[in-house]
Amino acid sequence: MRVTLAVMPWHLMTAPNGAAGVLAAALAPDHEVTTYYGSISFAEHLLGEAETAEEGTARARLLPEAYMYVAEEGFTGGIGEWLFTGALYGHRSFPDEASAACAAIGFDPDVAEQIFELAPAFADAAAQEIIAGRPEVVGFTTTFSQTIPALAVARRLRALDPDITIVFGGSNCDDTMGAALHRCFPEIDFVVRREGEAPLRSLLAALAEGDQGRPASIPGLCWRDADGTSRANPEGGALPSGAQFPPMDQSAYFERLEESPVADYIQPALMMESARGCWWGERHHCTFCGLSDLILPFRSKAPDRVVEELLAGIERHQVLDVLTTDNIVDKNYYETVFPTLEKSDLDLRVMYEIKSNITPEQARALRGAGVIQVQPGIENLHSLPLKLMRKGVTGANNVATLRELQEQSLTVLWNYLVGFPGETDGCYQEVITQIPLLYHLQPPLGAHRIALERFNPYFDHPDLGFAERRPRSWYRGVFPDLGEPDLNDVAYLFETPDQGVGGATLTGLKAAFDAWREAYATSALTHRAVAGRLHLYDRRAGRRAADHVLDEPAEVAAYAALGRGRSPEGLARHLSAGGWPVDAAWASAFIDDLTALGLVFRESGRAVTLSTGHDATAVRGTAIPTPAMVGAGT
Amino acid sequence: MIRDLPPVDLTSAAGVAAARGRPDVRVLEVSLADLASGTAVPRGKQEPLTWLRVRPTGAELDGGPWPGDDALGALPAAGVVGLTLEAPALPRAPWLIAFLVRATSFQLPLEWGGPVADLPCGLLFHLAPPAFGDEVAGKWRAAHRYGQCYWRRGPGFAAVQDLREDPGAHFVIHEPGLLALFHRLADPVEVADLGADDRAHLRDLLDARLAVELGGVAVGLPYRLRRWPAPVIDF
Known part of the structure; x- marks a missing residue:
């Protein structure tokens, strides 16, 4: 069949769309597949307007950075969806609620209004462009804020050509969400839910063969029976194994970008998929995590395959930056993929999500491989909220992770989450008072109250504390014709009464983080072992510069042992087992001495050291200038 | 017992030199030839933090040998925290530039300076800037930022x-x-x-x-x- 995969705004256009890349590769052997990058087209559309606009007007600011701002920051407020409601429903004026939502994230409502006004013409053009390719099937991927834009184009396609088969898929189509979209939007013929390769292949085979009976048996598929009634097959078909994941086809994206004026504004990265699911979540689903149980089983690609695909993509597209879609990196890769990449001596920049709780060797392996940006899922620095989250890590060890990553000069992207039923104010005060000790480590991007999302254990089990919930208010605005039951089914993000600590604590936390951000660039706490002694150099902002030295071998050994969070008893046991016969009193006194000098972080009875190996070549706190406008040349 | 020491300024040759009688920091005078051959500093993980003072001879200013990637790259692990290039005149321009490119690549703190007005500084300000010199040196320092040309x-x-x-x-x-x-x-x-x-x-x-x-x-x-x-x- 002739299939067009449509990637609509607000896909983050700095890399190929993962879903489209996987599906294109999965379908290519049997079908003629093209990919329409509506994200790039829309950004071009906006850029075209900006270039002819009068200087200083809102229209003049419709640059790719405006597109990226909506794509990166707009999801939880439904901004991207709001911006296409005019295109879908024919509304003429930009709703006040949408304006307010834009202002709330620091996006100028005047610029937003321009986008809102331009979206309908763009949707017309998009539909025309897709139709011109004469596809028999058009598949829309919907994740984050792509649903309304996709519906806007789907509606136009349906009007232009009643015979085209329209399929929706993607994260916004999982579970009841996809079934609700199917019920409520007749322009959608089929919805494919969960991992799409197998059901989509089956569906296309059925369409090609004219097999009317097959849709009823494709796992998870939403289809219409002879009466036009929407039917939703139970989900839960077999999940593909790592060996079955097709390699992501990136060429459609790079070809499209190459010919685009938008290319001058962005630095594209490769998109890689090396695993699906989560090996931690399979056993203990983190309570705030919105990954559905059905796709939690962890499956990863074999290490040599990962390396091979990575290097092939880098060579083919001549790009050295790599994003990964993995929810968590396969632990195996620390000893396989990463050492192999290190040997290649390429200057890669790879981004991965990892489990917090990594060893120094693992941190070294990341750096050697060029995995210089990680999301370690830290979330909190106190063991009680972490336990409530089922993260499987202590606060002290999260600090150890921040320290190990800092030692390797890796960029750490992390957030601080609050609002867990059962947490106490103490969990936060204990941390707030010690934040100045952490000034030399990377601060979190922000502190947020946790949001209830579909598929969280909190969502599935109201008895855990979030019994009252309703869809975020913007869903009603972007789906004005849906009744409450359908809205409840279609929503992914929910509002709940606040749980856990109050607003004052959250405010205090944010203020402490603001100070941390200010202090980071000028702060360091380093050590150097010289002739068996450990020397420490404290240059953290807000403290007097101080040098310390540990002379005694037992102290040096104890300091090393406190690289992992330990209680005094635990420290004494560990040292005694290692040939240093000390008792808990000694250990306690030593930890207190370190505490007096601000050299340890303490929580839940454990202490952990903070210093990193002295490295005069570390580049701190000054991000590489990002090209605002870079021309391409060879 | 944890001892305190007066805090040492590890970011300059003068700072390191001022910290006398300490086992953890030192200034080493080395020749350019030793630096180039990789024998300037003992390669051990427990070596003191070391500031190198390098004094090229007249002949070396004219054509080296200058340290390559391996020699410079090994310095940080050996405890080197900075390097001062001390010479009565600037090295011959192409060699100075190559050295600055390497030093910037390894981000080794570098003290150097002199009359740079005759150099094409408009092409060079992405490289480790002169710590002292003429007015042009000041402009170079002001314009410099990491990541401008790599x-x-x-x-x-x-x-x-x-x-x-x-x-x-x-x-x-x-x-x-x-x-x-x-x-x-x-x-x-x-x-x-x-x-x-x-x-x-x-x-x-x-x-x-x-x-x-x-x-x-x-x-x-x-x-x-x-x-x-x-x-x-x-x-």
């Missing part, structure tokens, strides 16, 4: 990012002959020694401002980006 190694290509000017430029050097010359220019090359093809390639690099030719000797300008800042993005 390259990254890919399989069979070098990706160059040049943000010295606005708008910036991004190049992918993949043609084998051009790529080979680009790599060769990590050290100064006598233009007279180049064949016709290489001269054409050199012309391309000069036009793109990725190399400079001074007194018949050419040298490359972008440094290999080995250290990403932490964080790589702005907060």
Whole structure:
């Protein structure tokens, strides 16, 4: 069949769309597949307007950075969806609620209004462009804020050509969400839910063969029976194994970008998929995590395959930056993929999500491989909220992770989450008072109250504390014709009464983080072992510069042992087992001495050291200038 | 018992020198030849933090030998926290530039300076700036920022990012002959020694401002980006 995969705004256009890349590769052997990058087209559309606009007007600011701002920051407020409601429903004026939502994230409502006004013409053009390719099937991927834009184009396609088969898929189509979209939007013929390769292949085979009976048996598929009634097959078909994941086809994206004026504004990265699911979540689903149980089983690609695909993509597209879609990196890769990449001596920049709780060797392996940006899922620095989250890590060890990553000069992207039923104010005060000790480590991007999302254990089990919930208010605005039951089914993000600590604590936390951000660039706490002694150099902002030295071998050994969070008893046991016969009193006194000098972080009875190996070549706190406008040349 | 020591300034030669009688820091006077041969500093993990004072002889100022990647790259692990280039005159320009490119690549703190007004500083301010000198030296220091002109190694290509000017430029050097010359220019090359093809390639690099030719000797300008800042993005 002739299939067009449509990637609509607000896909983050700095890399190929993962879903489209996987599906294109999965379908290519049997079908003629093209990919329409509506994200790039829309950004071009906006850029075209900006270039002819009068200087200083809102229209003049419709640059790719405006597109990226909506794509990166707009999801939880439904901004991207709001911006296409005019295109879908024919509304003429930009709703006040949408304006307010834009202002709330620091996006100028005047610029937003321009986008809102331009979206309908763009949707017309998009539909025309897709139709011109004469596809028999058009598949829309919907994740984050792509649903309304996709519906806007789907509606136009349906009007232009009643015979085209329209399929929706993607994260916004999982579970009841996809079934609700199917019920409520007749322009959608089929919805494919969960991992799409197998059901989509089956569906296309059925369409090609004219097999009317097959849709009823494709796992998870939403289809219409002879009466036009929407039917939703139970989900839960077999999940593909790592060996079955097709390699992501990136060429459609790079070809499209190459010919685009938008290319001058962005630095594209490769998109890689090396695993699906989560090996931690399979056993203990983190309570705030919105990954559905059905796709939690962890499956990863074999290490040599990962390396091979990575290097092939880098060579083919001549790009050295790599994003990964993995929810968590396969632990195996620390000893396989990463050492192999290190040997290649390429200057890669790879981004991965990892489990917090990594060893120094693992941190070294990341750096050697060029995995210089990680999301370690830290979330909190106190063991009680972490336990409530089922993260499987202590606060002290999260600090150890921040320290190990800092030692390797890796960029750490992390957030601080609050609002867990059962947490106490103490969990936060204990941390707030010690934040100045952490000034030399990377601060979190922000502190947020946790949001209830579909598929969280909190969502599935109201008895855990979030019994009252309703869809975020913007869903009603972007789906004005849906009744409450359908809205409840279609929503992914929910509002709940606040749980856990109050607003004052959250405010205090944010203020402490603001100070941390200010202090980071000028702060360091380093050590150097010289002739068996450990020397420490404290240059953290807000403290007097101080040098310390540990002379005694037992102290040096104890300091090393406190690289992992330990209680005094635990420290004494560990040292005694290692040939240093000390008792808990000694250990306690030593930890207190370190505490007096601000050299340890303490929580839940454990202490952990903070210093990193002295490295005069570390580049701190000054991000590489990002090209605002870079021309391409060879 | 944890002892306190007066805090040492590890960011300058003067700071390290001022910390006397300590086992953890020292200043070492080394020759350029020793630096180039990799024998300037004992390579141990428990060596003191060391500031190197390098005094090139007159002959060395004129043509080296200067340390290559291996020699410079080994210094941080051996405890070197900075290097001062002490000379009565500036080294011959192409060699100075090659050295600055390497030092910037390894992000080794470097103290150097002198009369730079005769150098094409408009092409050089992405490199480790002079700590002292004339008015132009001051402008170089003010304009300098990490990440303004660098390259990254890919399989069979070098990706160059040049943000010295606005708008910036991004190049992918993949043609084998051009790529080979680009790599060769990590050290100064006598233009007279180049064949016709290489001269054409050199012309391309000069036009793109990725190399400079001074007194018949050419040298490359972008440094290999080995250290990403932490964080790589702005907060």
